[in-house]
Amino acid sequence: MPRASKRWRIWAIPCRSLPGTSSLTTWLDATLGELGVDDNEPALTAAEKRATVADLLKSRSGVYHPTLYETAAMAAKRPARGSHAPGSFWYYNNWDFNALNTVYEARTKTSIYTAFAQRMAQPLQMQDWRAEDGVYFTGEQSVHAAYPMRMSARDLARFGLLYLRGGQWAGKQVVPADWVHQSVQPHSDTGADGGYGYLWWVAVDGRHLPDIRVPAGTFSAQGWGGHMVVVVPAYDLVVVHRVNTDVSTQMVSDPQFARLLQMILEARVSR
Secondary structure, three states: OOOOHOOOOOHHHHOOOOOOOOOOOHHHHOOOHHHOOOOOOOOOOOOOOOOOOOHHHHOOOOOOOOOOOOHHHHHHOOOOOOOOOOOOOOOOOOOHHHHHHHHHHHEEEEEEEHHHHHHHOOOOOOOOOOOHHHHOOEEEOOOEEEEEOOOOOHHHHHHHHHHHOEEEOOOOOOHHHHHHHHHOOOOOEEOOOEEEOOOOOEEEEOOOOOOOOOOOOOEEEEEEOEEEEEEEEEHHHEEEEOOOOOOOOOOOOHHHHHHHHHHHHHHHHOO
16 A cells, blocks of 8 residues: 555554453454444445454455545555455454444444553653544544544654653553554565554564665554654654645655664664
8 A cells, every 4th residue: 555545543542452352352353243333325245344453463364445534545446255265364344443333333432533642642641632633524424433533743653652661651541552562463474564553563584674774673654645653662762743734735655764763773873
């Protein structure tokens, strides 16, 4: 997929057991059918409903229903319905991401924006993020709304630092360490991009961004237009890059950001 299609995916909250689930394993293994997840016509097939929450997190559901908040290029590249069984194929899929939030809100009876404010923004002492700034994106293509998030550089840096510290903040375990660990494992190999974990892009054999090599264990969240938070545990480093995408001409490409990151890494190594 073209990287320009990416939006923020900040998903730390579902690591906790939810109402009606006895453990994290149970939660991850729950299928769409068991959770009552469907979509408008053409509705999900029995095969598609066998996709699990873990498949959604890995972007491997095999559900290629029309979805919201995707570019024309993404829609054009979407595989045919039924072409891949759940869990068998990686495809950067907005349907998976949107359906995750439907599941979360249905089980917790809480807005994702409110939950993020209470469970993430408040403990991390975020200075700019507010639940009331969140706006859902809805449309006729799907019943599953998109939930874009806008974050300042300093608040995004806090989120990156939380994951760099294994889910700890100010001596408290805000996100379970095992969830952080599993989230940044390469559950899929995505080629030149490296790999994909639970909504995090993960380096594989140094592959992560165009034309550069990064240290083992590097991972990142990448937003549309050049928004980046890159976590480099090998250097105890978090790099945040923001772009004024409210001005359509002000975009930063992945190769451009990669060159910047390379200079930062080289400066760190030379110290």
